[in-house]
Amino acid sequence: MEPNSCQAFNSFHGDSSNGLLLDWKSGSSRSAESCFIQKPEVEETDNQIMKSSSVGKQKEKKIRKQRYAFETRSQVDVLDDGYRWRKYGQKAVKDNKFPRSYYRCTHQGCNVKKQVQRLTKDESVVVTTYEGVHTHPIHKPTDNFEQILNQMHIYKPF
DNA sequence: CGGATTTGACCTGCGC
DNA sequence: GCGCAGGTCAAATCCG
Numbered sequence A: 001m002e003p004n005s006c007q008a009f010n011s012f013h014g015d016s017s018n019g020l021l022l023d024w025k026s027g028s029s030r031s032a033e034s035c036f037i038q039k040p041e042v043e044e045t046d047n048q049i050m051k052s053s054s055v056g057k058q059k060e061k062k063i064r065k066q067r068y069a070f071e072t073r074s075q076v077d078v079l080d081d082g083y084r085w086r087k088y089g090q091k092a093v094k095d096n097k098f099p100r101s102y103y104r105c106t107h108q109g110c111n112v113k114k115q116v117q118r119l120t121k122d123e124s125v126v127v128t129t130y131e132g133v134h135t136h137p138i139h140k141p142t143d144n145f146e147q148i149l150n151q152m153h154i155y156k157p158f
Numbered sequence B: 001c002g003g004a005t006t007t008g009a010c011c012t013g014c015g016c
Numbered sequence C: 001g002c003g004c005a006g007g008t009c010a011a012a013t014c015c016g
Helices: A006-012 A145-153
Strands: A034-037 A041-044 A064-073 A085-092 A099-105 A115-116 A126-132
Touching: none
Parallel strands: none
Antiparallel strands: A034 A064, A041 A064, A064 A126, A085 A099, A099 A115, A115 A126
């Protein structure tokens, strides 16, 4: 969607007043060199619903879905953030020769989703988009990534 | 054997 | 209304 994501990158480096700014250089075990948070899209979507076709159920549930996009320089597609994910889909996106993977948190009642996409321009960069908020503790502690995740929670504008 | 992945079909929103 | 693009389902399959 955002062809020049570096613009967003600069924007976040130059302006942290808007809440989101995360930049670290782990450069260690996970081969993830740098990462930053793109602006959280706080959008109100009627979401859910799907199926149940005919029945004219009105979509009163207007919970806002928050999406957080990270661009991560990593050699692996899926970043283990400590949660348990189940892949439920994979689609090829236009303008991108790499497929996008869709994951869902396997914790019961936790509807957090995430999608992982690799940039065509830089196949060494993956974009991970989180959707929703976890309401349960981390399933599996990871090395320094856990600490990063923890910071992310701090920055979340609940 | 149970849970996670794979993969094509299906659904929906949107632009023409 | 049709077709495309993105998102999800679900059956089959894989793997510990």
